[in-house]
Amino acid sequence: MKNPKSKQAIIDTYIDMRKTTPIEKMTVVSLCKNANINKSTFYVYYQDIFDLCEQVEDIIVEKITKSIRHPELAIDHTDIFTEEVFKSYQEYNELIHTLFSGSRRSALPDKIHQSLTELFFSLRPEYQNNPEKHIMFSYMIYGSYYAYMENADYNSQYVISVISALTKI
Structure with a gap:
């Protein structure tokens, strides 16, 4: 089930992480950990980090x-x-x-x-x-x-x- 708050948390965390982390070094695991969400939630919205990007x-x-x-x-x-x-x-x-x-x-x-x-x-x-x-x-x-x-x-x-x-x- 899609939750707009989860999607926004992913986007906000991604933007925050991009301030210090190149896209090539970012992982779904680290993003999910920082956003306090499960990997399965991430994959509801995006195929991978590059799709999110x-x-x-x-x-x-x-x-x-x-x-x-x-x-x-x-x-x-x-x-x-x-x-x-x-x-x-x-x-x-x-x-x-x-x-x-x-x-x-x-x-x-x-x-x-x-x-x-x-x-x-x-x-x-x-x-x-x-x-x-x-x-x-x-x-x-x-x-x-x-x-x-x-x-x-x-x-x-x-x-x-x-x-x-x-x-x-």
């Missing part, structure tokens, strides 16, 4: 995607879109640095790209077959992510303005 990452990606209020503006108003993406990364900064660290670092931009591409082209189908728009969109997603991650010491508005200027060229 993927599902938790997908939850964060969905939250980031939903927090972008105007995805349809990505091509025509790169400054607005870039700012919304940045603000979303800032809102989930701690979880991003916890869950998408180590071997999982490249998973976030890949998942964000996939999620936002599907959303954008569903809202702007006229761009679906336009290679230039695909390239620009990919550049904005990957570029903004790595600019965010690599330039945390700079003012975010400054980084946003630089990216926006680059995409307007």
Whole structure:
């Protein structure tokens, strides 16, 4: 029988453990011990640690995607879109640095790209077959992510303005 509290305990414990433990060194046994649940409870929800990892990452990606209020503006108003993406990364900064660290670092931009591409082209189908728009969109997603991650010491508005200027060229 599924218990939402047990599932949340698994997720919360997983996130807490990821702060200090790489995904490759995490075990179902240690997670269950820390969450005070039986292994059988874990397997009601997840196949293994990597399935848990993927599902938790997908939850964060969905939250980031939903927090972008105007995805349809990505091509025509790169400054607005870039700012919304940045603000979303800032809102989930701690979880991003916890869950998408180590071997999982490249998973976030890949998942964000996939999620936002599907959303954008569903809202702007006229761009679906336009290679230039695909390239620009990919550049904005990957570029903004790595600019965010690599330039945390700079003012975010400054980084946003630089990216926006680059995409307007």
